Amino acid sequence: MLDDPIIVxxxxxxxxxxxxxxxxxxxxxxxxxxxxxxxxxxxxCLIATVAEMPPYGAHDNPHYEADIAERYIEEGPEDTGxxxxxxxxxxxxRALDTLGEATVIFVAIAAVLxxxxxx
Numbered sequence: 001m002l003d004d005p006i007i008v009x010x011x012x013x014x015x016x017x018x019x020x021x022x023x024x025x026x027x028x029x030x031x032x033x034x035x036x037x038x039x040x041x042x043x044x045c046l047i048a049t050v051a052e053m054p055p056y057g058a059h060d061n062p063h064y065e066a067d068i069a070e071r072y073i074e075e076g077p078e079d080t081g082x083x084x085x086x087x088x089x090x091x092x093x094r095a096l097d098t099l100g101e102a103t104v105i106f107v108a109i110a111a112v113l114x115x116x117x118x119x
Contacts, residue, residue: 010050014043 021035054061072089082088090098 010043010046014039 018036018039021032021039072093073085076085076088076093077083080088080092082092
């Protein structure tokens with residue numbers, strides 16, 4: 001499972017962060033342990049996500065099809081029940097992508113707030 005360079009990089013960064021939190025960062029033991037647990041859960045989610053991805057360059061990978069936009073426009077309202085095609089694409093067809101973008105923004109805001117609070 002650790003044959004992908006991205007997974008190895010995330011694992012390495014998680015270990016450095018865990019070492020920093022446990023031994024260098026001042027704070028209570030409970031906060032450190034909770035931070036390590038949260039870091040472990042996020043790390044496992046990242047590893048599981050990358051492990052489930054199809055191999056790069058494989059012939060059976062999903063790819064861009066030119067007629068997908070036409071299908072969204074023609075069958076989008078029937079498939080999703082949304083009256084607006086933009087809403088149908090963002091909320092129904094690309095819901096996981098939109099959720100991922102919202103998660104990235106949330107994590108960035110949480111990191112900034114945690115950094116500002118620490119100083």
